[in-house]
Amino acid sequence: MTTLTDRPGTALVVIDVQRDVVAQSHDRDGVVERIASLVDRARASDVPVVWVQHSDDDLAQGSDGWQYVTELQQRDGEPVVHKRYGDSFEGTDLEQRLAERGVGRIVVVGAQTDMCIRSTLHGALVRGYDVTLVSDAHTTEDLREWGAGASAEQVIAHTNLYWSWAEAPGRTGEVKTAAEVELTPA
Secondary structure, three states: OOOOOOOOEEEEEEEOOEHHHHOOEOOHHHHHHHHHHHHHHHHHOOOOEEEEEEOEOOEOOOOHHHOEOOOOOOOOOOOEEEEOOOOOOOOOOHHHHHHHOOEEEEEEEEEOHHHHHHHHHHHHHHOOOEEEEEEEEEEOEOOHHHOOOOOHHHHHHHHHHHHOOOEEOOEEEEEEOOOOOOOOOO
C-alpha cells in the first residue's frame, strides 16, 4: 500500500492527450478509445479524473494543437493541471489536487510514453504513491529519425516491462490492461 496512509483513494490521471501530442502516435485511436472507456468507468465509480495538459515553446497554451482531442471531454469540476515539464508533479498543483481528494494511488494513461508518462510514473512513486500504468492506454510517436533506437511499439512494450517491477519501500508500481484496471473509490 501507498506510504500516504491517510489517503486510500484512487484517481485516474490522464496525461497530455492533446491534438498535436498524439497526432502521430502509435495506435492513437485505440489508445484514445481505451482512455475514454476508463474515464467513463472512473466517473461511474466516483473515482476522480485528473487531466494534465502540457505546454512549452513548441506547444503554446491555448493553441489548437494544445487542446485535448475531441474524443475526450473534461467535465466541470474535474481538475486540470497545467504543466511545462515531463513530470506532471513538477511545478504544478497535482499533488495538492490529489491530496484534497484523499488519493494515494494513481492510474496513469496518456502520452508520450518515453517522456511525460515515464517522468510522471517515477515522480509519483518517489512522492509516496502506488502507481498503475495502463499497458494499452499510453502511447508515443516513432522518434527513430531523431536518433531513438526503438520503434514506438518497442518503447511502449519496454516501459510496460520495466514498470511491472517498479517498487520502493511501502509502495509499488504495477501494469494492467484497461480491462483489468480496478477503479474503486476510497
